[in-house]
Amino acid sequence: MMEEQSASYTVDDALLSSGFGKFQVLIFSYAGIGLIAEAMEMMLLSFVGPSVQLEWKLTSHQESMITSFVFVGMLIGAYSWGVVSDNYGRRKGFLFTAIVTSGAGFLSAFAPNYLSLIFLRFLVGIGLGGGPVLGSWFLEFVPAPNRGTWMVIFSAFWTVGTIFEASLAWMVMPKFGWRWLLALSSVPSFLLLLFYAITPESPRFLCMKGRTTEAVEVLEKMARLNNVQLPSGKLVLDKNIELDEVSGSSESTTLLADAEVSDGIDKDEGSDFGGIKSVGKLLSPKLIRATLLLWMAFFGNAFSYYGIVLLTSELSNGNRICAKQEAESVHSNNASLYKNVFISSFAEIPGSLMSAMVVDRFGRRLSMASMLFTSCVFLFPLVFSRTDMLTRISLFGARLCISASFTIVYIYAPEIYPTVVRTMGIGIASSVGRIGGILCPLVAVAMVHSCHQTTAILLFELVVFFTGLAVSFFPFETKGCRLNDTEVDMN
Numbered sequence: 001m002m003e004e005q006s007a008s009y010t011v012d013d014a015l016l017s018s019g020f021g022k023f024q025v026l027i028f029s030y031a032g033i034g035l036i037a038e039a040m041e042m043m044l045l046s047f048v049g050p051s052v053q054l055e056w057k058l059t060s061h062q063e064s065m066i067t068s069f070v071f072v073g074m075l076i077g078a079y080s081w082g083v084v085s086d087n088y089g090r091r092k093g094f095l096f097t098a099i100v101t102s103g104a105g106f107l108s109a110f111a112p113n114y115l116s117l118i119f120l121r122f123l124v125g126i127g128l129g130g131g132p133v134l135g136s137w138f139l140e141f142v143p144a145p146n147r148g149t150w151m152v153i154f155s156a157f158w159t160v161g162t163i164f165e166a167s168l169a170w171m172v173m174p175k176f177g178w179r180w181l182l183a184l185s186s187v188p189s190f191l192l193l194l195f196y197a198i199t200p201e202s203p204r205f206l207c208m209k210g211r212t213t214e215a216v217e218v219l220e221k222m223a224r225l226n227n228v229q230l231p232s233g234k235l236v237l238d239k240n241i242e243l244d245e246v247s248g249s250s251e252s253t254t255l256l257a258d259a260e261v262s263d264g265i266d267k268d269e270g271s272d273f274g275g276i277k278s279v280g281k282l283l284s285p286k287l288i289r290a291t292l293l294l295w296m297a298f299f300g301n302a303f304s305y306y307g308i309v310l311l312t313s314e315l316s317n318g319n320r321i322c323a324k325q326e327a328e329s330v331h332s333n334n335a336s337l338y339k340n341v342f343i344s345s346f347a348e349i350p351g352s353l354m355s356a357m358v359v360d361r362f363g364r365r366l367s368m369a370s371m372l373f374t375s376c377v378f379l380f381p382l383v384f385s386r387t388d389m390l391t392r393i394s395l396f397g398a399r400l401c402i403s404a405s406f407t408i409v410y411i412y413a414p415e416i417y418p419t420v421v422r423t424m425g426i427g428i429a430s431s432v433g434r435i436g437g438i439l440c441p442l443v444a445v446a447m448v449h450s451c452h453q454t455t456a457i458l459l460f461e462l463v464v465f466f467t468g469l470a471v472s473f474f475p476f477e478t479k480g481c482r483l484n485d486t487e488v489d490m491n
Contacts (some may be wrong), residue, residue, distance in 0.1 A: 009231035011204045014219045015143045020150065021226030024141055028150070030192070030199060031138040032157035034094065037188035038131045039161025040168075041105060041124055044185050045070065046309060046341050047169040051178040056114055060449040064441035067310070069118050070125040071437035077129020078434060082427020085130075086420065090137040090202045093423065097130025098192035105186035109179045127189075129434070132410070132426040139414050140202040141222075148364075148411055148479065152356040155407040159348035161188075166342040207237055208419045281421050282428065290416050291425070293470050294409075295432040297368070300467025301406045303436030304375065307443060307460055308399050312344045347396045351403035363479040364412040365471060368405045372468035375401035379464070382457045402464070409471075415478035436463075 018024075045067045053063040077097070085093025104123035111117035135154070142150050165185065172181050200222075206215035216235050223230045282291045358367040378397035381390060410426075417425040447456040 007233035008236045009233050010236060011207060012144060013231050017231055018222055018226045018228050019143060020146055023222040023225040027138055027141045028154060030195060031134040032154060033188055033191050034131065034134040035157040036161035037101065037192065038128050039158045040165040040185045040188060041101065041128055043162045043165040044181055047173060047181060048178045051173065058114065060446055062114065064446050066118060066121060067441040068438045069122045071434045073122040073125020074129040074437065075431045075434035077126035078132065078427045078430040081130030081133050082424040085133045085423040090133055090205055091199055093130055093133040094137065095196055097127045097133065098189050101127030102186050102189035102193060105189060106183055109183035132430050133423055135410060136414050136423045136426060137202055140204045148360040149356055151411040152352060152359055152407055155410065156352045159352055162345040162348060166345050170342060204419050282425050289475050293474055294413055294429045296470040297409050297467060298429045298433035299436040300463050301402065301409055302433035303440045304460060304464050305402045305406050306437050307440035308395055308402060310441060312341050312395055343392065344396055344399050347400040348403040351400040352407060355404040355407045359408055359411060360479060363477045364408055365474045365477055368408045368471040369468050371401045371405040372464055372471060376461055376464050379457060379461050383454055386453060412478060416476060
């Protein structure tokens with residue numbers, strides 16, 4: 001028995017022996033382009049909405065619907081691409097998302113009217129819903145001891161995308177208008193298609209589907225590129241293998257120590273395209289508490305993050321409307337808008353650095369909860385006063401903390417689910433988050449323009465606070481734990 005065990009190794013063992021080398025850098029770069037593309041497509045809503053409203057004489061409700069329809073598409077896409085990638089592979093999942101996002105994003109630049117723009121941005125949302133697939137794909141190539149830190153570094157691509165989009169809008173919008181911004185913002189999605197042919201499938205996914213030979217080929221390619229040797233023996237799943245501790249912490253093997261393994265492995269046993277079985281697993285007694293709390297965390301983080309992004313432009317517009325001041329020139333309004341969004345986007349740089357420092361030191365739960373409660377503190381002064389300087393400082397601090405929390409929840413989510421439902425679990429949680437994204441424009445745009453700024457900010461305060469409480473009740477800390485391939489009781 002001992003000889004059999006010593007002559008075998010798992011995907012985690014292969015990743016540990018390989019380390020984070022050239023192969024992982026290539027995976028990191030490709031997935032990072034996808035995150036930049038997603039950030040740019042989301043951030044442009046802050047610029048396109050007000051410009052389209054002026055050009056087509058839209059109401060504030062019609063303007064907010066442009067953003068809401070993107071999130072409706074993301075809700076559908078997050079579920080759909082999660083099912084595709086869990087059943088047919090991570091590569092197929094992000095291939096289709098890149099095709100839909102790049103095509104619809106480029107075509108929306110030629111939208112002749114409001115309804116066609118809404119429809120095309122809805123399609124962009126469906127494509128953007130597959131963003132978590134790339135995150136899960138990258139995560140499955142990262143060794144466990146560095147996973148939290150590297151996922152935080154990976155999230156910095158989002159910050160790069162937001163800053164780049166704000167810079168692009170500042171350069172393009174005044175001279176060429178919103179159509180050019182839409183067209184240029186679709187370029188990163190086309191880059192994903194350009195380099196798609198060289199991307200490997202996740203070896204963890206291949207193992208779970210019984211395609212061990214293909215998994216070994218991917219791992220051998222990784223070892224060659226990193227100039228290391230794979231462990232000797234046969235590649236096996238994590239089940240029935242006693243894993244050695246990596247860091248000496250008893251927590252680092254907890255995910256597998258209490259695993260209750262079913263008799264069979266998912267070897268393409270039915271396509272489960274509708275995801276019925278996968279949803280059943282997510283709501284099984286072992287995972288239901290973690291799943292429901294994760295849904296609350298995604299809803300709260302998405303509602304708060306995108307709401308703060310929209311508030312950056314809408315609060316100043318709302319104050320002018322409610323104060324019945326004379327409207328400034330379009331050029332002046334645009335300049336102020338670009339400046340505010342550009343400055344607030346830089347909040348995500350210290351947010352990423354902060355989450356990188358705390359996520360592997362204090363754990364996922366404490367880091368998320370502290371960031372959310374601190375965000376409440378930053379937003380609170382806006383209940384009483386909304387001068388330009390105070391608004392800028394408060395929203396900068398709130399966005400810093402919310403972006404850090406959002407980063408960490410995307411690290412935590414893949415770690416609590418087994419491989420067979422990982423992207424499905426993240427996809428559904430992300431879909432719940434998109435519901436928050438659908439609702440937040442109604443608060444950030446409609447309520448502010450209706451002169452209910454204080455009510456809108458109090459609502460954001462409550463959502464952030466209760467999200468922090470939900471995070472505090474997460475049943476499991478995953479710091480230092482290996483990704484598991486089998487179900488673990490999370491209750």
